[in-house]
Amino acid sequence: GAGVSQSPSNKVTEKGKDVELRCDPISGHTALYWYRQSLGQGLEFLIYFQGNSAPDKSGLPSDRFSAERTGGSVSTLTIQRTQQEDSAVYLCASSSLTGGRVTEAFFGQGTRLTVV
């Protein structure tokens, strides 16, 4: 597709359930990011994938959070045993490297997760 696509756009889940959020990056982009934005707050970095390198997981808030990127393209963010404080908009972005230089990241519309 032309842009970063995230699904679902909205997700309501019960506390304690697992959820999976999907991100389709822009074709050809080697870098993929996940961020979390709580209501009225800034963007909290979660995880970063770059090509075949080991992902930077330094932003994951707990071991309930994990992410995979299959085939260097689609990524899935999984939250196990969801808690109410996990409620937020989860944003995915992708970017490319040109001549070894970071280019701008393009963001998807986000998945709004509500844990009830």
Added chain:
Amino acid sequence: AQKVTQAQTEISVVEKEDVTLDCVYETRDTTYYLFWYKQPPSGELVFLIRRNSFDEQNEISGRYSWNFQKSTSSFNFTITASQVVDSAVYFCALSVNSGYALNFGKGTSLLVTP
């Protein structure tokens, strides 16, 4: 460690006023990249500009201009003759070659009233 500070939480101006959004960054890397993003009420983050650490030229794009000063570690954003459609949250971000992840400031909420 990298850090981006946007000290202005909220700014309110009247249409046609000029407004400057401040961004101060911290990094020990000599090669880094600075970005500004706009997040309108619709929620989607829109890329505005990228600036490399080795290029201190200021940039103007229509009513938008950016002032990059390494001496003060600042990358300020000015909107000239603001319009209601400029109302949004604006984020400054930093990326370094050694890490790549975008480090965002907390954002400045700009409200432009008629």
